[in-house]
Amino acid sequence: MKISLQQTVANARTMREMFAQAVRGEPYELKGMLFSEVLFILAALQGRDVLRFFESGRGRGQSTLLLGKLLPHATVISYEIDPLSADVDIAARRLQPLTNVRQCFGNSIQIFPRILKEGDIVLIDGPKSYRAVRLALQCLHTGKPAAVFIHDVYQSLGERRFLERHLPEAFFSDDREFVELTRSLDDPCWRTLEEQLPGQIRPYGYGTGATRSYGFTVACIPRGERDYRGLLMRASLDGGINRLRQTLLKQTASA
Numbered sequence: 001m002k003i004s005l006q007q008t009v010a011n012a013r014t015m016r017e018m019f020a021q022a023v024r025g026e027p028y029e030l031k032g033m034l035f036s037e038v039l040f041i042l043a044a045l046q047g048r049d050v051l052r053f054f055e056s057g058r059g060r061g062q063s064t065l066l067l068g069k070l071l072p073h074a075t076v077i078s079y080e081i082d083p084l085s086a087d088v089d090i091a092a093r094r095l096q097p098l099t100n101v102r103q104c105f106g107n108s109i110q111i112f113p114r115i116l117k118e119g120d121i122v123l124i125d126g127p128k129s130y131r132a133v134r135l136a137l138q139c140l141h142t143g144k145p146a147a148v149f150i151h152d153v154y155q156s157l158g159e160r161r162f163l164e165r166h167l168p169e170a171f172f173s174d175d176r177e178f179v180e181l182t183r184s185l186d187d188p189c190w191r192t193l194e195e196q197l198p199g200q201i202r203p204y205g206y207g208t209g210a211t212r213s214y215g216f217t218v219a220c221i222p223r224g225e226r227d228y229r230g231l232l233m234r235a236s237l238d239g240g241i242n243r244l245r246q247t248l249l250k251q252t253a254s255a
């Protein structure tokens with residue numbers, strides 16, 4: 001089945017109640033993906049035989065835990081670059097009961113493009129920004145993954161514009177219809193965030209002006225017939241220009 005926004009929304013509509021029951025009572029951990037964002041991934045993949053799901057960036061294991069539980073026939077292979085982080089023990093404790101989750105350490109930028117196989121799925125939740133886009137393009141360039149997801153690509157970011165311009169098959173969890181359908185699933189996540197980081201993170205707090213995203217936002221990039229190597233060069237150039245622009249803006253603001 002083709003991975004598309006339309007199909008993802010339709011799948012989410014039928015999966016919503018079952019998903020709500022599955023996550024009821026699950027605690028939410030800081031830095032984690034929202035419940036609705038995990039449903040976005042599952043709905044995009046509905047009807048596919050996912051055997052291996054690669055995650056880059058485990059943190060405290062929020063996405064890892066839900067994916068491990070809700071994709072029981074897949075092996076979730078989660079890479080974390082920082083073995084000394086205090087989050088490592090938190091994730092290990094939470095993930096310990098899941099026999100289909102492998103908690104690995106290493107830099108996915110170096111590892112993923114070497115080990116992917118046909119039909120694998122990739123989720124990138126660290127590195128961030130253009131580095132995440134470059135890793136996604138490197139993975140897609142292998143011709144192996146069926147889709148790559150990237151977390152934290154809300155509207156108004158340079159990398160979001162890059163994806164919209166150069167990969168029109170990409171679609172996003174801040175789609176209005178998807179948000180209307182699923183945002184109430186996130187009430188426990190926002191409550192935890194408000195308790196632990198009062199006033200800092202709000203449901204429509206990302207992006208600027210009229211182009212505010214709901215939540216942190218996941219991108220889904222289905223594999224297509226594209227010149228991913230060429231796009232990789234464009235992403236490097238675009239990322240460099242974006243960094244320069246940010247530096248200049250900061251300097252102007254502090255002058």
Ligand SMILES: C[S@@+](CC[C@H](N)C(=O)[O-])C[C@H]1O[C@@H](n2cnc3c(N)ncnc32)[C@H](O)[C@@H]1O
Pocket residue numbers: 029030031032033056057058059060061062063064079080081082085087106107108109125126127128
């Ligand atoms: C926001 S957290 C991940 C949260 C997690 N996905 C969840 O839902 O709870 C980002 C993590 O990515 C890790 N990270 C950053 N760059 C990485 C890389 N190149 N390879 C693997 N992990 C990386 C960071 O150390 C951090 O723990």
